[in-house]
Amino acid sequence: MKAAFTPVVYEHAARFVGRSPWEVSRDADLLFEAHRAAYEEYHQQVVCVGIDIYNLEAEAYGARVQAGSPNAIPAIHEPLLERLEDGLELAPFDPARDGRLALVIDTARRLRDALSGADVRVPVAGPFSVAFNLLGINQLCLDAALRPAATARLLMHLADNQAVLCRAVAAAGLDIAFFESAAAPPLMSPAQFRAVELPALDHMLHLAAQALGHAVPCIMGGNTWPIVDDLLSTGTNYLVCNAETDQAAFVARVASRRPEVRVRVNLDPAVLVSDDHARLTAEVERVLAVCAGRATCVIGTGALPLETPPANVHAIADYLAL
Numbered sequence: 001m002k003a004a005f006t007p008v009v010y011e012h013a014a015r016f017v018g019r020s021p022w023e024v025s026r027d028a029d030l031l032f033e034a035h036r037a038a039y040e041e042y043h044q045q046v047v048c049v050g051i052d053i054y055n056l057e058a059e060a061y062g063a064r065v066q067a068g069s070p071n072a073i074p075a076i077h078e079p080l081l082e083r084l085e086d087g088l089e090l091a092p093f094d095p096a097r098d099g100r101l102a103l104v105i106d107t108a109r110r111l112r113d114a115l116s117g118a119d120v121r122v123p124v125a126g127p128f129s130v131a132f133n134l135l136g137i138n139q140l141c142l143d144a145a146l147r148p149a150a151t152a153r154l155l156m157h158l159a160d161n162q163a164v165l166c167r168a169v170a171a172a173g174l175d176i177a178f179f180e181s182a183a184a185p186p187l188m189s190p191a192q193f194r195a196v197e198l199p200a201l202d203h204m205l206h207l208a209a210q211a212l213g214h215a216v217p218c219i220m221g222g223n224t225w226p227i228v229d230d231l232l233s234t235g236t237n238y239l240v241c242n243a244e245t246d247q248a249a250f251v252a253r254v255a256s257r258r259p260e261v262r263v264r265v266n267l268d269p270a271v272l273v274s275d276d277h278a279r280l281t282a283e284v285e286r287v288l289a290v291c292a293g294r295a296t297c298v299i300g301t302g303a304l305p306l307e308t309p310p311a312n313v314h315a316i317a318d319y320l321a322l
Contacts, residue, residue: 045300087154
C-alpha cells in the first residue's frame, strides 16, 4: 500500500440521496441517510456530520441561512451583527435548542451506532470562522486591520462561548472535527494571525481538549505554511496541508518540530473533478513524493464538491492501495 487515503465529505454526501444540499442540511433523516451512504461508498477516515459546516454556530446565534441555487452550499448572506461590539454581548447559545445543533448531534449519534468502526464527528468552528459569519468578511477584515485589540477580544469571547458546544458533543459520547479556515492567510497576514487570532484559537483548542480529554485536529484551509509553527504551538494533534501551500516545506517542518502530529496532504481540488485520469495519477504521485513515505501523513482532499464523480475517488483509493 502506497499511503492511506481519506476523502472529505460534507455537501458531497447529498448526491447519494438525490437531494439538494439545502434539503439534506435541514432534515435529520436525509442527513443520516446521505452520510451513511457516503461512508458505505468511500469508508473515509472521518465522518463529519454536516453539509454547510461553518453556518451552524452563527445560525444558533440567530443568523439566517439561505438556500441559494439548487446545488449550492447553503450560506449566510446578511450578517447578524452590525458592529463588532454587538458580538461582545452575545450570550452562549444552547446546543439543545438553538439552530440545527441538536439535529446534527443527534444524527451523529445515530451514525455512530449504525456504522461500526466509523470515526463520527461533529463540526465545531473556530472563533474567526464564527465571527466571519456573524459580521461578514469585509467588516471582520477591516476590524482586524484597524481595531486589532477589539477584534482579539471578540474572538476570545466567541471562543469561550464555543465551550458549551464542545461540552455538548462530549456529553453525547462523540468527538469534534474543528475547523478554522477563515483565519488562514491570505485572509489574514501571518502577523495579524499571531496578534489577533492565535490567542483565541489556542484558547479554544484547549477548551475542546478539556471537554474531550484529548487534543483535537485543527483543520484550516488556505496557505498555512507561513503559520505552521503557530498551529503546532496550540498542541493540536492533526493538521491539513493544502494544495495552495508549500506542501513539501510544510510536511518537513511538522516532521522536524512535532513528528507525532498527523498531516493530511491534500490533492489539488481541480484534479478531483477532472475526467483526465492521467492527470489524476500524476497528482497522486506528486503528493506521494511530498509525503515521502512518512507514516504520519495521509493523502486526502479538501471538501469534495457535490459534482465530484465517485469513480475518481475510487480511482485514487485503488491506485494508492496497490
